[in-house]
Amino acid sequence: MTKKKKALEETATAEALTHPIAIETATPEDLKTLLEEIRGYDGVIGYIMRNATSATIDLKDPTKLIEYAILSSSALDAAEELSELFNLGNFENILVEGKDIKILSLKIGENRVSIFLDKKADIEKPLKNSTRFKGAFRA
Amino acid sequence: MEEDVYAIALQNALNEMRNTCPDIQHAFIFKETGEIIAGDAETPQKVMVRVLDAFNGIFNRAKAIGGIEAITLKCGGGTVALHSFGEHNLVMVTSATADLNYIKTLTRILIPTVLRLLEKISPTPLKNILVQQTPPTPTPTPTFSEPETMTVGEVLEGEVAEEPKEPIIEKPREEEIKAEVPSLEVPATQLIVENIGGLLVPSDTVRIDNETLTQWEEMFEGKKVEYVEIETFDGKTTKCKVKPIKDSKYLGKGVVQIPEKMQLTLEIKKGELVRVRPIIE
Numbered sequence: 001m002t003k004k005k006k007a008l009e010e011t012a013t014a015e016a017l018t019h020p021i022a023i024e025t026a027t028p029e030d031l032k033t034l035l036e037e038i039r040g041y042d043g044v045i046g047y048i049m050r051n052a053t054s055a056t057i058d059l060k061d062p063t064k065l066i067e068y069a070i071l072s073s074s075a076l077d078a079a080e081e082l083s084e085l086f087n088l089g090n091f092e093n094i095l096v097e098g099k100d101i102k103i104l105s106l107k108i109g110e111n112r113v114s115i116f117l118d119k120k121a122d123i124e125k126p127l128k129n130s131t132r133f134k135g136a137f138r139a
Numbered sequence: 140m141e142e143d144v145y146a147i148a149l150q151n152a153l154n155e156m157r158n159t160c161p162d163i164q165h166a167f168i169f170k171e172t173g174e175i176i177a178g179d180a181e182t183p184q185k186v187m188v189r190v191l192d193a194f195n196g197i198f199n200r201a202k203a204i205g206g207i208e209a210i211t212l213k214c215g216g217g218t219v220a221l222h223s224f225g226e227h228n229l230v231m232v233t234s235a236t237a238d239l240n241y242i243k244t245l246t247r248i249l250i251p252t253v254l255r256l257l258e259k260i261s262p263t264p265l266k267n268i269l270v271q272q273t274p275p276t277p278t279p280t281p282t283f284s285e286p287e288t289m290t291v292g293e294v295l296e297g298e299v300a301e302e303p304k305e306p307i308i309e310k311p312r313e314e315e316i317k318a319e320v321p322s323l324e325v326p327a328t329q330l331i332v333e334n335i336g337g338l339l340v341p342s343d344t345v346r347i348d349n350e351t352l353t354q355w356e357e358m359f360e361g362k363k364v365e366y367v368e369i370e371t372f373d374g375k376t377t378k379c380k381v382k383p384i385k386d387s388k389y390l391g392k393g394v395v396q397i398p399e400k401m402q403l404t405l406e407i408k409k410g411e412l413v414r415v416r417p418i419i420e
Contacts, residue, residue, distance in 0.1 A: 033298050067203035074196030080194040082219045085186065086165070086232050089216035096197060097211075098204025119205075 031111060032056055034133055043121020045101070048072055051111045059116065068103070071096070072114035075105045092131070095123065108134045145257055149177035149227075152253045156201050157244060162237030164217070168250075171198075171226045173393025174329045175412065184372055184412050188331060190230055192410060194221060195392075211239075233379050268398060327370065327414035330395035332402065334409050341380070345369065346396040349383035355417040366418040369397070378418060 028051065037045045040060055046059030046070055059065055079094040092104040097119075104123050105114040108130065115126050146236060153166045157179060163400060167187050170278065175187050201207045207228075210221040218239060218342030222229045229250055302349040328351060335346060345367065355364045379401065395415055402408055 015278040064203055067200055071197065071203055073414040074200060075210075078193040078197055082190065082212055083214045085193070086219065087188055087216065088212075088214035088219070088232075090214060092215065094210065094212045095207040096201075096204070096207065098201060098206060099208055100205035101203075103204065128332075 014112060020027055028054075028111060029107075031108060031113070031133060034129060035113065035115070036134065038115060038126045038129060041121075041125055043118040044115060044126060046116045048114045048116075050113075051109075059103060068114075071101050072105050072116075073112070075103060075109070075110050075114070079105070104130075106130055106134065144260070146177050148253055148257055149250075151263050153177055153179060156242075156249060159245065160233075160237065160242050162234045163231050163242065166230065167230040168227055168229050170393075171228065171323075172391065176227075187223060187230075188410055188412055190219075191331070193343070194230075196382060209246055214402055222246055222250070224254055227254060251340065327416040329412050330393055330415050332391060332401075332407050332409050332411045332413055333392075333394040333396045335396040335398055337388045340398050342400045343400045344380040344382055344398070345401070345415075348393070350391070352381070352383055359419050360419070362419050364417040364420065368416045368418055369395070369401075369405065370414040370416070371405050371407050371411060372414075373406065377401065377405060381417075 030120065035049055035056070035058070038044055039047060042104045046057070046114070047063070048059075048066075049056045050073075057065060059068065075094050075096050079091050082138075083089070091107060093104060096103045096105070100115050100119055102119060102121070102123070103114055104117065104127060105112070107113070112129065113132070117123060117126070149168050153168065157163045157166060163181060165182040165186075167175060167182055168192075169175045169187070169191060173191055175184070175191075177186055178184075191333070197210065199206060207221070207223050209223065210219075212219040215235065217235050218233045218237065218238075219258055220231050222231075222243075227250070229246060231242065231246070233239065258301060276392070322415060330351075331349060347367070352364055365380060366378055368378050370376045385395075386396075389396065395413060397405075397407070397413075403415075407413060
């Protein structure tokens with residue numbers, strides 16, 4: 001019994017130690033995995049991840065794919081332009097709140113990521129996890 | 140910026156907000172047509188136009204998410220926030236140290252309150268501004284005793300001929316104010332300069348939204364608006380012909396399409412703001 005408990009504790013400690021290391025060596029594949037995880041959060045209806053070579057899209061309602069893709073791209077373009085215009089330094093994220101849907105967009109490394117959520121969904125959890133990942137890509 | 144009731148009240152509201160929250164570095168309000176109606180003195184018009192330009196792509200596609208309620212851009216050195224209040228949109232740039240929740244609460248209370256008050260006080264601002272700006276004459280005089288000195292306003296009112304010619308009759312103050320209104324003037328509309336594409340573009344004709352032309356014509360009691368005066372923010376003016384915009388992509392965008400040659404003469408270019416005023420001859 002004691003041995004089993006000790007083994008469990010060791011596993012937990014090992015996981016806690018390995019988790020940040022995994023983030024520090026994050027790849028686009030890891031980012032996809034994270035987005036898949038975020039996709040399962042309450043109120044999240046999909047995401048779009050783009051970089052110079054590929055795009056990954058997962059949306060509940062594929063009929064709005066093009067509209068959402070253009071809108072999220074416009075949001076990221078606006079973010080870059082405005083942060084430069086007002087000398088606001090590093091762009092962190094842009095949140096576009098519509099009457100039905102909201103879009104959280106950010107740049108993670110070379111990837112442009114947009115997460116689509118229901119109007120009343122909480123953005124804190126997806127934002128926190130994405131931001132954590134952002135640091136890993138910088139490192 | 141036009142000296143109208145809306146602009147002054149909203150300007151004051153913005154100033155109060157900036158006094159309360161010094162972390163607000165820039166603030167201005169624009170309508171969904173792209174017309175900037177109030178803004179702080181420290182933000183040049185060109186910067187405001189660039190901000191509108193940046194948000195334009197988002198607004199154009201916003202139908203997909205049910206229209207825009209708010210946009211928040213967070214950066215290391217500060218935040219840009221846009222709040223939508225019906226047809227009015229407030230843009231604020233705040234420093235990194237700003238208490239965003241406090242500013243959001245203040246904004247969400249103050250601006251809609253001012254807008255609601257303005258709606259109650261002056262529901263049709265464009266048509267009422269001139270009436271409100273004209274100071275009432277303190278001692279009424281019998282203006283109807285000498286028809287040969289009638290003002291334009293009196294002629295348009297069409298009431299004079301039916302009035303009994305009794306010099307001692309004192310007209311109510313309200314009528315007198317109406318009579319003094321220079322009713323062939325409307326406030327200028329601020330529009331964003333856009334190029335005119337295509338061959339054989341007449342160099343003396345600008346194009347604006349048919350909706351704006353219709354509004355002006357309504358104000359002029361159905362008279363056709365064939366000429367406008369374009370005024371730049373540097374004070375340069377020109378009179379030219381006006382026609383409705385043909386290109387559907389510019390409809391409802393608050394733009395004025397100006398031929399390249401005229402842009403050169405006025406020293407303006409695409410994306411800048413100009414004042415456009417109708418001329419009735």
